Amino acid sequence: MRTTQQISIDDLPDGVVICDRSGTIQVFNDAFERCFGYSRDELVGRKVEILIPERFAGHEKLRETYAQNPVSRPMGSVQRIFGRRKDGSEIPLDVSLSKLNDQGDIICFARDASEHVRLAEEIRRSAYYDPVTGVFNRRAFNEDLAEAMSGLDIRPNGVCIALFDLDHFKDVNDTLGHSVGDKLLVSFCDRLREVMHDEMRLYRIGGDEFALILPACADPQNAYAFVETVIWNVRKPVVVDTHEITIGCSAGVVHAPENGKTPDELMSNADLALYEAKIIRGRVSRFTPDLREAVEERFALIPELKAALEKDQFALHFQPQIDIRSGRIVGAEALLRWNHPKRGLLAPNTFIDLITASDMSISIGRWVLKQACAQARKWRSLAGRPVKVAVNLFPRQTYSKSLVNDVTWALADTGLDAGSLELELTENTILDSSDDFIEVLGYLRGLGVTIGLDDFGTGYASLNSLTRYPVDTIKVDRSFVSGSARKPENQAVLRAMVMLAREFGLVSVAEGVETAEEAQIVQQIGFNLGQGYIWGRPVSHPEFEALLSAGRRKRTGGIEDQYGGSAPGEAETHGTRASDVHTTTQRVLV
Numbered sequence: 208m209r210t211t212q213q214i215s216i217d218d219l220p221d222g223v224v225i226c227d228r229s230g231t232i233q234v235f236n237d238a239f240e241r242c243f244g245y246s247r248d249e250l251v252g253r254k255v256e257i258l259i260p261e262r263f264a265g266h267e268k269l270r271e272t273y274a275q276n277p278v279s280r281p282m283g284s285v286q287r288i289f290g291r292r293k294d295g296s297e298i299p300l301d302v303s304l305s306k307l308n309d310q311g312d313i314i315c316f317a318r319d320a321s322e323h324v325r326l327a328e329e330i331r332r333s334a335y336y337d338p339v340t341g342v343f344n345r346r347a348f349n350e351d352l353a354e355a356m357s358g359l360d361i362r363p364n365g366v367c368i369a370l371f372d373l374d375h376f377k378d379v380n381d382t383l384g385h386s387v388g389d390k391l392l393v394s395f396c397d398r399l400r401e402v403m404h405d406e407m408r409l410y411r412i413g414g415d416e417f418a419l420i421l422p423a424c425a426d427p428q429n430a431y432a433f434v435e436t437v438i439w440n441v442r443k444p445v446v447v448d449t450h451e452i453t454i455g456c457s458a459g460v461v462h463a464p465e466n467g468k469t470p471d472e473l474m475s476n477a478d479l480a481l482y483e484a485k486i487i488r489g490r491v492s493r494f495t496p497d498l499r500e501a502v503e504e505r506f507a508l509i510p511e512l513k514a515a516l517e518k519d520q521f522a523l524h525f526q527p528q529i530d531i532r533s534g535r536i537v538g539a540e541a542l543l544r545w546n547h548p549k550r551g552l553l554a555p556n557t558f559i560d561l562i563t564a565s566d567m568s569i570s571i572g573r574w575v576l577k578q579a580c581a582q583a584r585k586w587r588s589l590a591g592r593p594v595k596v597a598v599n600l601f602p603r604q605t606y607s608k609s610l611v612n613d614v615t616w617a618l619a620d621t622g623l624d625a626g627s628l629e630l631e632l633t634e635n636t637i638l639d640s641s642d643d644f645i646e647v648l649g650y651l652r653g654l655g656v657t658i659g660l661d662d663f664g665t666g667y668a669s670l671n672s673l674t675r676y677p678v679d680t681i682k683v684d685r686s687f688v689s690g691s692a693r694k695p696e697n698q699a700v701l702r703a704m705v706m707l708a709r710e711f712g713l714v715s716v717a718e719g720v721e722t723a724e725e726a727q728i729v730q731q732i733g734f735n736l737g738q739g740y741i742w743g744r745p746v747s748h749p750e751f752e753a754l755l756s757a758g759r760r761k762r763t764g765g766i767e768d769q770y771g772g773s774a775p776g777e778a779e780t781h782g783t784r785a786s787d788v789h790t791t792t793q794r795v796l797v
Contacts, residue, residue, distance in 0.1 A: 685719020
């Protein structure tokens with residue numbers, strides 16, 4: 208009887224095995240032999256558990272339970288199991304079971320489900336994974352975020368979300384092609400995973416936008432610090448198809464339930480934090496309750512801002528730059544102001560971010576260049592010598608093809624010599640720029656224009672900036688100057704920066720000097736130039752011209768008179784802020 212069955216079952220495509228009620232293998236067909244790799248001599252008479260992976264230790268008990276009530280279980284009704292081949296590898300199986308005869312023998316049909324599992328995994332990956340980078344996609348993010356936020360009211364720790372946006376990624380796609388862009392995205396994910404913790408999950412939720420879920424995050428400051436590490440790690444140059452690319456990223460961080468009790472609310476606030484970070488680029492911004500109000504207020508200014516240039520509502524103010532040893536005005540930084548028709552004169556912190564983030568920055572930057580050069584041309588005749596003007600470039604100007612023409616046109620139209628113009632860039636701006644822009648800077652320097660690195664020491668590659676980019680001046684960030692009288696460590700940093708500047712043959716500028724003590728410190732350390740309220744606030748061009756004219760007629764004091772004590776009849780200013788000093792202009796020579 209069994210011989211007849213064995214002959215017939217060998218014609219079946221599925222594996223077939225017959226066991227007695229104790230689980231001993233009696234017979235199996237050729238398909239079963241091919242599937243598991245055992246010969247008949249090796250299996251017949253052995254317990255069926257030889258075919259079950261060791262991790263399924265409870266199989267014997269389940270088999271015994273089934274033998275007591277062997278009801279038929281067709282293919283698909285039995286949970287998929289795993290078999291163990293002779294070589295130890297595992298194979299997913301779809302099986303059916305039924306009672307064969309009155310002696311209690313059991314017949315099992317086993318079908319190799321490897322292809323089905325592979326196809327199911329492909330479907331699952333297409334549903335939950337990004338095909339370009341291999342990280343989770345937006346669908347997975349939405350589901351995981353909802354799960355992470357469920358029950359936050361009863362869990363002691365919250366959850367943090369970090370949104371990342373690659374800076375200038377579109378430029379890479381447009382100039383080098385989508386293939387290079389895709390590889391750059393993969394590189395970004397690889398670098399982020401280098402510093403990720405095991406419990407974190409990374410998602411691609413847009414073209415160049417990624418999200419990171421940081422579960423069990425009780426202190427959002429930890430998430431903030433981690434994201435800063437990510438930004439630092441991503442900024443390192445990467446070679447893609449022989450192209451060396453330096454690309455940064457901006458990030459926004461939120462914490463639940465503090466910044467949102469639902470996924471939609473949390474993501475809305477995360478988008479705001481990311482928007483805030485992208486204004487300057489290359490930084491991380493954490494959501495705060497007043498951020499939404501501030502952003503909405505700034506957005507309301509956009510229509511008026513677009514018309515401000517046409518209506519001649521912009522103006523430039525100028526803050527003196529002083530030769531620290533002589534006290535003489537040698538230049539000024541041009542700072543943009545907005546004469547708003549209803550709100551009066553607006554400082555740049557209320558609108559400059561909106562300009563920076565838009566294409567308006569190119570046309571407004573062109574206007575600033577022209578006006579600054581025109582004013583500097585007048586200063587020469589008032590002072591009887593060249594007085595340099597420093598103009599801050601917007602980030603978008605650095606990759607605008609019109610920059611060279613804008614600069615040369617401003618110089619030619621106003622008659623200003625190139626050596627009286629300095630273009631200032633922040634470290635993050637210059638690091639985000641392309642190799643073509645480095646050539647542009649080299650060309651402008653060849654004309655005589657000088658290049659200044661603003662906020663030096665706050666970017667991600669200060670030393671690299673000095674070795675790679677054509678720079679003439681470093682302006683040390685005010686954060687190192689402020690409080691230097693009380694912080695010896697700040698003084699040590701300032702000394703190191705001055706030493707660097709000397710070694711590289713650069714002009715050093717101390718920015719944000721506000722007290723007499725700070726002025727003494729930067730002079731003693733050896734800075735070339737100084738800028739700050741102790742010497743003068745930003746003033747309109749008529750007021751700055753008056754400073755130059757008055758200084759040409761009258762020269763007073765030396766370094767000791769300026770910083771060491773009061774002039775006759777003056778109030779003592781030692782230890783006061785510049786805002787409390789009413790005789791500032793008497794301390795400045797021209």
